[in-house]
Amino acid sequence: MTSGPPGARHGFHVFVDGCHEPGSGHGGWAFVVYRDDTEVASGFGGVERSTNNAMEVTAVLEAILWIENTAAGEPAVIWSDSVYAVDGCNHWRPIWKNNGWKKSNPGGRGRNRPIPDADIWKDVDTRLSGNPSIAIAWCKGHSGIAGNERADALADQGRRSIRRT
Amino acid sequence: MTSGPPGARHGFHVFVDGCHEPGSGHGGWAFVVYRDDTEVASGFGGVERSTNNAMEVTAVLEAILWIENTAAGEPAVIWSDSVYAVDGCNHWRPIWKNNGWKKSNPGGRGRNRPIPDADIWKDVDTRLSGNPSIAIAWCKGHSGIAGNERADALADQGRRSIRRT
RNA sequence: UGACACCCCUUUAU
DNA sequence: ATAAAGGGGTGTCA
DSSP: OOSSOSOOSSSEEEEEEEEEOTTTOOEEEEEEEEETTEEEEEEEEEESSOOHHHHHHHHHHHHHHHHHHHSTTSOEEEEESOHHHHHIIIIIHHHHHHTTSBOOOTTSSSOSOBOTTHHHHHHHHHHHHTOTTEEEEEOOTTSSOHHHHHHHHHHHHHHHTTTTO | OOOOOOOSSSOEEEEEEEEEOTTTOOEEEEEEEEETTEEEEEEEEEESSOOHHHHHHHHHHHHHHHHHHHSTTSOEEEEESOHHHHHIIIIIHHHHHHTTSEEOOTTSSSOOEEOTTHHHHHHHHHHHHTOTTEEEEEOOTTSSOHHHHHHHHHHHHHHHTTTTO
């Protein structure tokens, strides 16, 4: 197995990644689509002012958009190395939705404030709710997984594209 | 612990901090004494079973004790990043004292519960009442203030000292 | 409901 | 080794 996890018979494996440079505030996102261990598509972009987590979620959203437009209904796994993005999709998304996209953790740190990047999360939620064939999974970052490394490089390219505007 | 001659000019600035590890229950406290931006003394210690707020107040108490023993009567400002400790000293202390160190219930009915760590607060009250030249002030934590950072590190050392008893 | 502090964990970046 | 973006919990006050 050179890229992607086992079981890539049918459907897609989409690796996503985001990056962010605190100095400039510029961020980048990317996705790479694999079918049977072969890269079949990719996309990336840059954002002028963002945060690291916002870029990770944006990468997931862009991957979903590609699937919607190109392979709607086909089974797909989106792999992200961001626990924030993955748990946000799989665990907190229904909770946030139920709470009107606000944090409600009595005693916690950020209480009853709108969750960061609520607009992105709402978009992700709408589309994931309508595409049950899309799964979000976590993979370890910077550990030699080909798809993850490729997405990492593309996200960086997306971030650098900001300067040449 | 370093020591130096008491400041002959005009007062001390004493930064205090407390820390607490919920897992072990161990806590630490520390104070650092500055005269003209120079550290002239410091002290720290550990407590086996405590709370974060109790350690913050303990740090204030230990600073007061040092002033009493070393520079009684000299103007001094004790800086703490705990609103609980600072407001406890400046605002609620006379109120609590007036209520017999108990919290009055808004409903009037029901028992008046003793304030937490009443023994420490009573000690603080006695000594502050006898030392009007000592002021308690608040400073933001973890924001680059040298004295606060130093006290933070020493409090942690005090907490860790519990292990190797 | 707000504020402050304390502890643990994840990811990113330099 | 630094800083920044998140999640969970605790103790306290109004």
